[in-house]
Amino acid sequence: MGRARSRGDPSTYGPADGSWQGTDANGHAVEVSWWTRLHLPKARHIEVTVIRVLRQRASDRPRDPRESWFLWEGSAEACLSAVALGYRRRYSHEHGYRFDKQSLLWAQPRLRTPAQFERWSQIVAIVHNHLVLARPQVQAALRPWETTQREASPQQVRRAMAKIVAQLGTPARPAKPRGKSRGRPKGTVIPPAPRYPVVYKSKPGAKKRRKRA
Structure with a gap:
């Protein structure tokens, strides 16, 4: 059988490769630790960094956890403390993606090649940036229920x-x-458009229930 796995036990983490202590936007103490040059069990060729963010003043609720873990894949010289604290902006990023899809028609065109979709994504990003730059130049058109107290x-x-x-x-x-x-011209033969394989999402397998002893 072997020894049971230990989860949530700090004694099994090992010494961290780096740490940082500071405050967040609200002035509360934050402690960030990270472990570099780790590998995933099913993808040994991918090197990742595991980041642990500890906030003692948090309420320890699902939306305000006291301890958070993140996986970073990128340059080892990145400011990992800024990466961990910047995760709180994910909420605004999600709204930005929704705006690009619904209002700027990011996912609307039916394009054939990845290069075409990459070009269209760049056009949508340019339009989004133009709207941000034009914010101080125009008077926003507000709906009757929208407030004027916000940007x-x-x-x-x-x-x-x-x-x-x-x-x-x-x-x-x-x-x-x-x-x-x-x-x-008469007699022109139009070849069929090239076909590309469709990428399907794999269905999650059924979970096996463990038999009680």
């Missing part, structure tokens, strides 16, 4: 962009009528 959101700025776009104009030349196109 304008990208969605509110997007509603008011028609006025500023009309003032800026466009570098494109006006369209000229060309008449009817002659079309493709």
